[in-house]
Amino acid sequence: MSVELQRLLGIMRALRDPDTGCPWDLEQDFRSLAPYAIEEAYEVADAAERGDFADLKDELGDLLLQVVFHAQLAQERGLFAFDDVAAAINDKMVRRHPHVFGDAQVADADAQTTAWEEHKRREREAAGDDASALAGIARGLPEWQRATKLQKRAAGAGFDWPDVEGVFAKLQEEIGEVRTEFAKGRGHDALEDEIGDILFVCVNLARHAKVDFGAALRRANAKFERRFRAMERLAADGGQTLPQLGLTAQEALWQLAKHEEAANDPL
Numbered sequence: 001m002s003v004e005l006q007r008l009l010g011i012m013r014a015l016r017d018p019d020t021g022c023p024w025d026l027e028q029d030f031r032s033l034a035p036y037a038i039e040e041a042y043e044v045a046d047a048a049e050r051g052d053f054a055d056l057k058d059e060l061g062d063l064l065l066q067v068v069f070h071a072q073l074a075q076e077r078g079l080f081a082f083d084d085v086a087a088a089i090n091d092k093m094v095r096r097h098p099h100v101f102g103d104a105q106v107a108d109a110d111a112q113t114t115a116w117e118e119h120k121r122r123e124r125e126a127a128g129d130d131a132s133a134l135a136g137i138a139r140g141l142p143e144w145q146r147a148t149k150l151q152k153r154a155a156g157a158g159f160d161w162p163d164v165e166g167v168f169a170k171l172q173e174e175i176g177e178v179r180t181e182f183a184k185g186r187g188h189d190a191l192e193d194e195i196g197d198i199l200f201v202c203v204n205l206a207r208h209a210k211v212d213f214g215a216a217l218r219r220a221n222a223k224f225e226r227r228f229r230a231m232e233r234l235a236a237d238g239g240q241t242l243p244q245l246g247l248t249a250q251e252a253l254w255q256l257a258k259h260e261e262a263a264n265d266p267l
Helices: 003-015 023-027 030-050 053-076 082-095 109-126 143-156 164-184 188-208 213-237 247-264
Strands: none
Touching (some): 003 053, 030 213, 053 082, 109 143, 143 213, 188 213, 213 247
16 A cells, blocks of 8 residues: 555544544544535546646545545444455456456457446346346436436347437427427426436437537536626626626627637637
């Protein structure tokens, strides 16, 4: 184990010392820490998306701290320790990569993904778990990730459109259904159901395009924020604020912001 990792484990033990530790750290348990692990994972993804490698280094450290924190809590309860966590993932990676650590062969990344899912299925079967193709998909995932995993598992069982045209057709169908619900003035539950169907199909569209839905949404969010801030700047240059402008004037600023962005795009 590296010196710095040993130091980190020692820091965590000190933070959790019942007599001299940090009051906040001493109050935490597995459940209270879970949201922080999710938050740190998203911050890692954001730094990677931005290509900010100094920030990525720091965010990976924050995420590692969450692993160390959970392992310390488990060790205090006599459940497992950090070394057990490392051993478990080491064993799993070797077991699920027989083409690297054994004699098996895979043709490409897609074939490896299929083999990976088959390894997982056999492991669930050996453990006597739920035999469904959809078994083991965590309910604590962000719903778009859960949708992607559900669709991949279903596709692995052959339940999938043969090409993207079927997805486009389904998307048009679902848009039509939500339009109908709006026209009928239907209530919240009906609209939630139909809008959920649209989002589920959009996740499927991203899967067929081999696009990460979360990365695509992060890019859309960043684009909107960038252009909206440009609109605010353009309005301020004219001595106004966005709320002082009507929708037509705001739309003109939006188009101008898009034009500026395109002009500055080196591609």
